[in-house]
Amino acid sequence: MANQNHVASPSSEAILREQKQIRREQFFSNKGMLIGLIIFSAIVLSAIFIPMVNGVDPNVMDVVNRLKPPTAEHIFGTDEFGRDLFTRVLYGARSSLIVGCSVALLACFFGTLIGIYASYFKVADAVLMRICEGLTAIPGILLAIALMAALGASNTNVIIALTIVYTPSVARVVRSSALVAKGRLYVEAAKVQGASSGRILWKLILPNVISPLTVQASYIFAQAIISEASLSFLGAGIPAPAASWGNILQSSKSILSKAPWAVIFPGLAVVLCVLSLNLLGDGLRDYLDPRTAGRKKK
Amino acid sequence: MVSYILKRFLSLIPTLFVVSLVVFLVVFLIPGGPATAILGMEATAEELAALNAELGFDRPFLEQYASWLGGVFQGDWGQSYFLDMSVLEAIGEYFGPTLSLAIYAELVSLILAIPMGIIAAYKRGSLVDTAAVSVSLVGIALPGFLLSMFLMLLFSVKLKWLPVAGYRELSEGFGQFIRYLTLPALSLGLVQAAYITRMTRSSMLDVLYMNYIRTVRAKGQKEGIVVLVYGLKNAAPTILTVIGQSFGSLITGTIVTESIFNIPGLGSLTMSAINRRDVFVIQGVVLFVTLLYVVVNLVVDLLYGVVDPRIQLGRND
Numbered sequence: 082m083a084n085q086n087h088v089a090s091p092s093s094e095a096i097l098r099e100q101k102q103i104r105r106e107q108f109f110s111n112k113g114m115l116i117g118l119i120i121f122s123a124i125v126l127s128a129i130f131i132p133m134v135n136g137v138d139p140n141v142m143d144v145v146n147r148l149k150p151p152t153a154e155h156i157f158g159t160d161e162f163g164r165d166l167f168t169r170v171l172y173g174a175r176s177s178l179i180v181g182c183s184v185a186l187l188a189c190f191f192g193t194l195i196g197i198y199a200s201y202f203k204v205a206d207a208v209l210m211r212i213c214e215g216l217t218a219i220p221g222i223l224l225a226i227a228l229m230a231a232l233g234a235s236n237t238n239v240i241i242a243l244t245i246v247y248t249p250s251v252a253r254v255v256r257s258s259a260l261v262a263k264g265r266l267y268v269e270a271a272k273v274q275g276a277s278s279g280r281i282l283w284k285l286i287l288p289n290v291i292s293p294l295t296v297q298a299s300y301i302f303a304q305a306i307i308s309e310a311s312l313s314f315l316g317a318g319i320p321a322p323a324a325s326w327g328n329i330l331q332s333s334k335s336i337l338s339k340a341p342w343a344v345i346f347p348g349l350a351v352v353l354c355v356l357s358l359n360l361l362g363d364g365l366r367d368y369l370d371p372r373t374a375g376r377k378k379k
Numbered sequence: 380m381v382s383y384i385l386k387r388f389l390s391l392i393p394t395l396f397v398v399s400l401v402v403f404l405v406v407f408l409i410p411g412g413p414a415t416a417i418l419g420m421e422a423t424a425e426e427l428a429a430l431n432a433e434l435g436f437d438r439p440f441l442e443q444y445a446s447w448l449g450g451v452f453q454g455d456w457g458q459s460y461f462l463d464m465s466v467l468e469a470i471g472e473y474f475g476p477t478l479s480l481a482i483y484a485e486l487v488s489l490i491l492a493i494p495m496g497i498i499a500a501y502k503r504g505s506l507v508d509t510a511a512v513s514v515s516l517v518g519i520a521l522p523g524f525l526l527s528m529f530l531m532l533l534f535s536v537k538l539k540w541l542p543v544a545g546y547r548e549l550s551e552g553f554g555q556f557i558r559y560l561t562l563p564a565l566s567l568g569l570v571q572a573a574y575i576t577r578m579t580r581s582s583m584l585d586v587l588y589m590n591y592i593r594t595v596r597a598k599g600q601k602e603g604i605v606v607l608v609y610g611l612k613n614a615a616p617t618i619l620t621v622i623g624q625s626f627g628s629l630i631t632g633t634i635v636t637e638s639i640f641n642i643p644g645l646g647s648l649t650m651s652a653i654n655r656r657d658v659f660v661i662q663g664v665v666l667f668v669t670l671l672y673v674v675v676n677l678v679v680d681l682l683y684g685v686v687d688p689r690i691q692l693g694r695n696d
Contacts, residue, residue, distance in 0.1 A: 215397020219669045220631040223649075227405040227665045230416075230653055307522045311635055314524050317653050330525065334639065337528060338536045345532075348525045356520035 107368060114364020120357035124350070128174035137165050139172040139324050148340045158342040160332065170347050172324040177306050177354070180239055180319075184305035185298045187244040192251020193294060197282050199252065200259035210256070213249035221246045221304075222311055229317040239318050243308055247301045254297050255290050262289035292369035296362050303358035310351050326351050387680060391673065398673075399451070402666045403444050406658050412436045416656035417460050451666070457659035461651075466663035469648060474667075476546055477637065477644035480567065481629040483560050487568025488575055488625065493618070495572070496579025500587060501606055511576055518573025524635045527566040531639070534562055544641040563640045567632045571625045575618075582617035586610050615686045623679030627672040 109115065132139075143163035151158045157166035195213070199206040216224070228242035262268060268285050276285075306326075312318030313327025314334075321328050326347050333343035406413050414422070414430035422430075431437055435446060450456065456466035464472075499511035535543040541562045547555040586592065587610050595609050596602075630645075637646030645664055652660035 211393040212397050214394045215401060218394050218398050218673055219401060219665060220627055220672055222631050222634065223665050223668055224401070226634070226649065226653065227402070227661055230656065230658060230661045231405045231409045233410075303520070310522055311524060315635060315638065315650060315653060330528070334528065337532060341532050341536070344525075344528050348529065351522060351525060352517065352520050355522075356517060359516065359520055 111364045111368055113360045114368065117357040117360030117362075117364060120353055121361060124174060124354050124357070125178060128171050128178060132168065132171050132175075135168070137168040139164065139168045140322050141165075148336065148343075150340075151342055157346040158340065160329075160340070160343050161336050166329075166343060166346055169324040169329055170326070170350050173326040173329050173347060174350060174354070176236065176319055176323060176325040177309055177327075177351075180236070180243070180309045180325075181302045181306040181358075183240045184243040184247060185302040187240070188247040188251050188301050189294055189298050191244065191248045192297075193255050193287075193290065195248065195252040196255025197259050197286060197290065200256045200263055200286070201278060201282055206256075209252065213252050216245070216249045217253075222308060225308055225312055226315065226317050229312060234317055234320045236319055236323075239309055239312060242312075243305050246308070247305065251294070251297055251301065254293050258290045258293045259286050262286045296366045296369065299358050299362035299365060303355045303362065306351065306355055306358070383684075384681060387677060391677070395670075395673070398666070398669050399448055400444070402662055402669070403447055405665065406662050407436075407440065407443065409658060413658050416658045456663045456666070459652075459657055459660045461655045461657050462660070466659050469660060470645065470663055470667050473643060473645050473648040475644070476642050477630065477633045477646065479549070479556075480560055480563055480633050480637070480642060480644060481626065483557075483564035484567035484571065484629050484632075485622075485626055487564050488571035488629075489622065491568070492572040492575035493579055496576045496618075497583055497606065497611065499576065499580045500583035503584065508580075511580065515573040515576045518570055519577070521570060521573075522635075523567055523570050523632045524639055526570055527563065527636055527639045530562055530566050544639070546640075546642040546644075560642075563633075563636050563642060567629055567636050570632070571629060575621055575625055578621040579614070579618050582614040583610060586613045589613075612686075616683055619679055619682060619686055623676050626675050630668055630671060 141164065143159070145163065146155070146159050147161055147163040149155055149159045149163070155165050155167060157170060160166055160169070195209050199209045219227075225239075225242045225246050228245060229238060232238040232242065263286060268281060271281055271285055309318055309325065310327035310330065313325045314331045316328075316331065318327050319325040321332070329347045330344060330351075333340070333347065337344055409416050411427060412431040413434060413436060414427040418426060418430060428437070435443060438446075454467060456470075458465055459469050462469050495511050495515075499508040502508050531543060534541045542559055545559055547559045549556045587606070592605060592609060595605050600609070633642075633644060634646035634649050636642075637644045638650045641647070645668070649661060649664050651657070652664070
């Protein structure tokens with residue numbers, strides 16, 4: 082799949098260039114993916130840079146200005162302690178994005194290891210896949226809650242718990258793509274020529290797994306953000322006073338009728354972020370899938 | 380069919396074994412043992428050791444696991460230290476509201492999602508389709524607890540149509556029961572509906588462009604029958620799977636929703652257990668919900684054969 086292009090001989094450079102051109106056009110004609118990419122980049126960039134520039138402390142209380150609706154000074158309003166919600170949402174974005182990104186990377190790393198080995202070694206397959214099935218049988222958020230209850234609430238533990246929750250689904254996706262690749266003629270040929278299993282796994286099979294893995298990563302990123310928010314909302318996630326989207330929303334719950342903005346803005350942040358990641362994932366799937374990449378959707 | 384059912388049951392054994400191991404580990408792995416969770420940070424080392432020994436947590440891993448598993452089979456799921464009842468009693472007491480909420484939410488999502496998905500697929504590319512796809516895209520991105528708060532804000536705080544929170548038993552009258560459950564069921568059901576709409580649409584799309592549909596049309600069958608009988612029948616297995624999965628996520632979704640609407644169900648039980656670190660209750664709820672989830676999926680699998688006679692259960696395996 083991914084290494085189709087490498088088959089081309091040097092003389093077919095023109096074809097290669099044309100292919101690249103087509104791919105570029107496909108990239109830019111994929112509106113959902115572009116919109117997702119733009120929104121997501123905007124969230125990431127503002128989470129990184131705006132707190133640096135405006136220098137507002139997300140935890141500084143200002144009792145005189147508590148529960149103030151959005152104004153020019155506090156564009157998202159203030160919460161029950163008079164803290165600036167805009168700043169808190171941005172700091173919340175930082176923790177949510179760090180959790181989401183770490184979980185996506187770690188789950189992909191372990192999922193790939195498990196999936197690739199499972200696809201190649203029968204015994205490993207039987208054992209690893211049963212473990213994955215068992216883990217996926219437990220509803221995700223519940224497993225995360227249970228793990229958090231055991232490990233205790235902290236940033237790192239949220240990442241550990243969610244990585245355990247999402248690794249099996251990555252392993253499954255990787256395994257099924259790897260199984261397809263394993264059956265290919267060039268893999269058979271390499272085996273006959275005596276290539277080591279390490280070489281076959283990491284040089285020949287792994288490239289075939291990258292596309293579905295990328296798509297999966299973006300979905301897991303999104304899912305992890307929702308799960309982190311839910312965990313923190315339940316009080317089993319990132320502990321206060323550190324801002325995360327989940328615990329901002331948790332503290333806003335009790336002031337829902339007095340200060341709806343304290344729910345609406347952090348809520349919109351979660352939705353926009355998850356939506357943009359899902360759009361990105363859908364777009365990537367269409368872009369990277371050889372079956373749909375050639376033709377236009379709809 | 381019988382051999383299929385048997386096989387399906389046998390395949391559950393390794394899954395359930397792993398589940399039991401994970402659920403057991405949740406308590407086993409608590410730093411300092413479950414006594415730390417029960418007694419809190421102030422307890423002395425002697426007190427902790429004494430309670431851990433009393434609970435049997437000073438024994439080797441395998442022995443602990445075996446005795447725990449044995450207990451699970453005999454209906455001894457441990458004791459809640461804060462509720463003063465056994466874990467199973469607690470689950471029994473709190474399950475009713477959760478089940479009512481999950482069923483109501485499932486109904487909401489099916490009534491909305493199945494027709495939406497079918498219409499969107501049938502009128503592919505139309506305004507209705509675009510709207511359905513966009514709404515479900517947003518719905519999937521919306522965490523349940525957020526929708527709960529938005530709906531609460533709109534229907535309870537602004538419009539004052541429905542109660543903000545609380546729960547009424549069915550014995551207090553059906554009207555009240557439904558009135559209190561409607562908002563939670565809507566917030567859970569709408570999120571599920573987004574997902575089911577999407578899946579219904581895509582499975583209908585796969586089916587509606589098949590040759591046999593064209594043949595049925597060519598034979599002059601009415602459009603309604605073409606779509607609803609011939610189309611839906613073949614899209615049913617996929618939709619059924621999704622419904623099965625969604626029931627599982629609804630049960631877990633209730634955990635968050637209940638805590639927002641103060642419904643005394645498994646979710647509230649879990650929440651208070653988290654706050655008090657009542658680890659055996661958490662363990663019990665995870666085990667219970669997982670078993671429920673596994674059973675629902677088993678039933679869905681077995682229903683395949685009923686819905687789609689082409690799937691010759693047992694022969695293809």
